[in-house]
Amino acid sequence: MKDLIYFDHAATTAMHTDVLQAYVEVIGEGAGNPSSLHAQGRAAREKVSKARDALAGILNCDASELVFTGSGTESDNSALFGAAYAQKKRGKNGIVTTAIEHHAVLNACRELETQGFSLKILPVDEYGRVSVEDAKAAINEATAVVSIMAGNNETGTLQPIAEIGEWARKHKALMHVDAVQAFGYIDIDLREWPVDLLSLSAHKINGPQGVGLLYIRKGSPFQPLLYGGSQERSRRASTENVAGIVAFAKAAELASIQRDERREHAENVRSTLLKELSEQLGEQSFAVNGHPDDRLPHIVNISFVGISSASMLMNLDLAGVAVSGGSACNSGSLKPSHVLSAMNISAERVSSAVRFSFGLGNTREQAEKTAKITATISARLRNR
Template sequence: MTSIYFDHAATTPMIPEAVAAYAEAAGAGPGNPSSLHAFGRASRSRVTAARDTLARLLGCMPSELVFTGSGTESDNSALFGAAVAQRAKGRTGIVTTAVEHHAVLNACLQLEKQGFRLTVLPADETGRVSPEAAAAAIDESTAVVSVMAGNNETGTLQPYEEIGRIARERGAVMHVDAVQAFGYERWNLQSLPVDLISVSAHKINGPQGVGLLYVKRGTPFQPLLHGGTQERARRAGTENVPGISAFAEAANIAFRNMDERIRHVRDVRDSFLQALQAELGEDAFQLNGHQELRLPHIANVSFFGMSSETLLMNLDLAGVAASGGSACTSGSLQPSHVLTAMNLSRERVQSAVRFSFGFGNTREEAEKTAKIIATISARLRIS
């Protein structure tokens, strides 16, 4: 049976180099980085080397990086950590967008329950938020502004740098959820008007269960987890040494090969869309999200006359893995909050499927998937 994995926005396969780095660290013997003996020092050296690598790639100081257990933890740590610290200064406003990942949206809703004033910026039909709307919402009482870099469902890029400048001028802490954009954009965090950035290893062919939070030096921040003094007392808990080692290896390769990686996924994506047009006709489907300002590896497509649930089930039976949206909510029958926030028609929302491409995918797979979709479409029309 066909086996095609087009769900890289949910998680990516670990590359061999990352697997080798993980196995080497895991097989090196016991070692807690906080221990003072030789075993502990060896583990600490691995964590330090990984932190140095990631700092070099991101253009920041190693001391500004905090290892976490996931992108979700990084988002929550950023939002709660900055909001609580800012509240001590009398700032109680939270500004975010309607198209954020639930790791941000639900954290913001929880902050609202704790007495913070929440403002959710709307998105246009491409999924973009307006810097002007952000400027109207951010004031002297705003504690934290959180705007994602690239959307995990549509790939639409946000004007987070422009909004970050506004936040900085008004004394608000700027957070960016860059989990989906990590590995597809180059940053020099020292010069970027951003105070907190969340990323995750498993989106760039690294291991699951490892995240990273950039905390710019001087940013008001209180730890989310309380316990030991690991990560400069910003994240209690013994570090995942094998995962961190593999994360750094995957990131090093992703950044070294970024241009080639972008060309590859864009070629697969464009081949897929061209094949859909040839097989179905251009009036049978619609690409959702911004047509130009977008991540190269995501194609969110609405197929008119088919429900996403039915199409996904038939694709799975045919050996093609895709998604109805965020992997964190795709198990539910609720429509995508991202597409709903974009004010798309009910038909487009309910017929949308996300295809996301990456390491190991080919143009041949893209063309084959388009043929499979055409076959499914024809079968459903007959039935």
Template sequence: MKHIYLDHAASTPIHPEVAEAMMTVMKEQFGNASSVHFFGRTAKRLVNGARDLIASKVGCRPDELVFTSGGTESDNLALFGTAAAFKEKGRHIITTSIEHHAVLHSCERLEKDGYEVTYLPVDRYGQVHPEQVREAIRPDTILVSLMYGNNEVGTIQPIAEIGQITKERGIIFHVDAVQALGSIPISCRELPVDLMSFSSHKINGPQGVGALYVRKELVLEPIQYGGLQERKRRAGTENMAGIAGFAKAVEIMDAEREARNRHEEALREQLLLGLNSAISAERYHVNGHPTAHLPHIINISFPECDTETMLMNLDMEGIAASSGSACTSGSLEPSHVLEAMNLPQHLLRSAIRFSFGLGNTSQEIEQTTQKIGTILDRLRKRN
């Protein structure tokens, strides 16, 4: 059976050139970048070269990038680091109800530590509006944190407009750009943001490495200790092979972004047209914003079939999709994102996320729509 992978929002296959770059490092580099001898200096040059490349592609200074173990750590460092650094100024944080759990669970922990968190609602498309942020700001607000593009429905938030509000009020603005990095051109110096989270394995890089943009001169308390790495902001020996792979993935992403976006939008359109043909438009519903969305993510409800049943049947047909975030896909609970969008129960409990990426073809999408039609027809006959 040929397997079809439509879960790139969870994790992406490593690009061959990325794997090659990492293998070279693993074979030839073994020094510690903190050591002062030849091997250490060689390692340091590799890490700094990767930092320079990534910084040039996301529009920031190299010394504004902190390498981490991935998006979750980047989000944690942004939230806990800011909360600790600015606790004397205030203890109020603003986020939204559709954030990744790396942010939501961090906020819950901060609430236990005496901070107050406002969870902004979203509209039926999964968007928060700038005026909501403005109205939620209080004299003791120190941080606003929200994601650029949603990982479950793909909806893009008005980052520039919200950032302008936080900038005017002198409030730290953190953006989780983990899903957006490969799809939206990003310039940290042009956007009114103070912190931005990135992850390698969403853009055909290795798992276990990411970065946090920290605006120059912003005070940020570290959340782990034991060394002076990353300008004292993140202790720990650098993951050289991972960082080299991350840099190569960013380089490829930057060169191929427009072509990939066109390809993924074409796959998205083909999926919808194929469903219209296989099952008719009345038998499915697209969740998320109709235009302001990431090209590689589409969330679709099939009211005739609950999520678990559809996923199980797709898997039996060799097709990998998901119910939402990979961090919660083992849960039978409905998506907190779709619940926040106030979807009716028949749509909430039948939603499937398809996400496209490297290697996906139009033939795979055609096969997927046909299989969905077969699955729904088979279930209808049983009932």
């Protein structure tokens, strides 16, 4: 796998060497349950507390507002069900989200609808961006939860969460933001953002898989989904993943310190790929899906019209280039991307879309090589 070009960082990232070292050090120190009262338990609890404090500093919130989870999906689900159930006790039963959310949000919202909640799914424009006016029209005094992602995991398009969050606050609706894909590339300031709940995941920022984070603003109505012990201030019963949590904090620290470098690096690789594709294929041979400006720097979604996504993915894989057809949670299916379909672009563009996403270890030389490989595959498939 030495020569593999890994352009699928939006699906998952390799652990940074410093993060891996932090993880291994905790594992090597032996067993320790943070809920135990003996010395090993106290040591484990201290590690979790330090990690929580570090993440709170990065996000600019109180450490008590952070809940460690097992994944970004669990964070999304906990936010939606926990807030919706608590708000229902206050007479609110409306859920507002968008058509381009991750399935961890969309499917959770649809499940809430089957339980009697009123669901409004907002449309997006051809760039995958939701209208503030549409959101304002959908949010009212009966709205319990509004869930809008920060940056889309398939196209990178950023959403106007500040404006929508302010409107939700006026109507006493809880605002949830899935920032899993945006974390590490945009500045998240939870003292300033009009957000009540926010979901993150470690493995998108060169941390370990199996660790997520949920921010719950102090005073926000919330009903836990898991029952058992009193871990995480009784908001998430389960023994904490100590090594994963310590590694998550280390990954977040590095991502925060290096944010400008990460952005510039990803932007350089992205622009190189597009430039080389233009030269190798011609600008008319492909189309970029998503917003040209309001976007994350490390994702580019490209349609090679006339070539199916599956054919391009398979051929790139055989040539040693790892990319995706969309969300990693859906890439095993043959269903068209719900994100691209919601953008009302042509069916040909939807069915021929490939997501390239960049991160640690990628180079401009890899982008140049990938463009040449893609051009060769494209010529071969089109000539068939």
